[in-house]
Amino acid sequence: MMSRTRKIIIKLAIFLVFILALLGATTNVFDASKPEIIAENIIYSNSKDPILIDLKDKGSGIKNVKISLKQDNNNTSTTLIDDKFDNKNELSLQVNLPKPAYKEKIKSYILDIYVKDSSWWNFGNVAKKQIKLIIDDMSPKINILSNSYQIEQGGAASVVFSVDDANLDEVFIQTNKDKIFKVTPFVKQGFYTSLIAWDAKEEEFRAFVVAKDKAGNVSKERIKYYLLNRKYRVSKINLSDRFLDGKIKDLAELYGPKDKELTRFEQFKFVNETLRISNEDLIHNFTTNVPEDIIEDFKINLFLPLKNGKKVADFADHRYYYYDGKEVSQSYHMGLDLASIARAPIISNNSGKVVFADENGIYGLNLILYHGFGLYSLYGHCTDKYTEKDEEVSLNSTIATTGVSGLALGDHLHFGVLVQGVEVRPEQWQDRRWIENNIYKVLNDAKKTILGTNNETIDLSKSR
Structure with a gap:
């Protein structure tokens, strides 16, 4: 018959196994995964700013971290950090480098990182990493x-x-x-x-x-x-009931909130402010990209998109809107409005890629083309389009016709030019001398310096 002492020992052993099993099931004390050291294999330092090292442990948590610094091929090291932590699952450490000795010109070090977690497995899982540290204290x-x-x-x-x-x-x-x-x-x-x-x-x-x-x-x-x-034009515009109950109402019902009925003035503010900002954000998002890997030259023709077109609205016109003598809203008109005949052909004087060709709120049927060097052209209120997104447009091709889509009362073209998402004066890009002095001369003068040759000045008449 089993002795009483032996029974107690067995019961204690079973109880201990049960406790250990419970701990293993409800905690990470037997976690076998190593901590993670998040850092590049090569780090550049100006020796003034601290080096950031991120550590993670998904299991029992980080218990000890030791970071030391040594010169290449030198076993003598300096301890920078040797700390214990309360089972942290994530740590972000700022490692400060020691000041070099007087006139010491060491350009690289080795950073040794040692991390141990709190797991009972193997008496703690250990992760190690060596990082090459390159010292660069010279500004570009x-x-x-x-x-x-x-x-x-x-x-x-x-x-x-x-x-x-x-x-x-x-x-x-x-x-x-x-x-x-x-x-x-x-x-x-x-x-x-x-x-x-x-x-x-x-x-x-x-x-x-x-x-x-x-x-x-x-x-x-x-x-x-x-x-x-x-100084750009400032306009005072009195709103008519016909306008509010016509185009404004149509656009508000098409693009406005479906769960709320807006008053006529709320409709106008929605169209002139909320919808306008949304439409302009779309335009800016499509016109910020500069996809070229390198630019060796740049040629552009004058932008004259509408034959015999007459200017009917100015660029950067700051418009204040009034009703019954009270100001109700304001906006900027960031393009030229050009008009000739109804559904007049719109010409792209420059080859380019179509980056947008769709409805865009107040701009109606809206086309945007990319011409290189961060330069985009924009065409709004179109009726018909003859090209699609991602298509390449050839020189002097008809891309669309003018119209009254969007917030347009009469048939016209809203024409814009953008540089990396910023609307600029289209008139500059319709001025031969301005392009020669501000674009071609700058590029040619720099090219002469870079190549050390007397390159011929770019002739605008030979541009694409």
């Missing part, structure tokens, strides 16, 4: 080679510049309003170009080339344009 060097002499409020300009940095990460142009313009490699490696634009609704403008390297060093160089403010 920016050199502006050529740019337009001036930029006009509501207008465009160009620039060509170089950036020198072995560890360059990103380059872009940023305005004082934080608008980002993408830049494109120009002619050969290390050189960049861009069209940029000054929003007509902004009174002030400054533009900077910004270059960042992989170590976090940043350089910023202002593009020295002569700034020319421009």
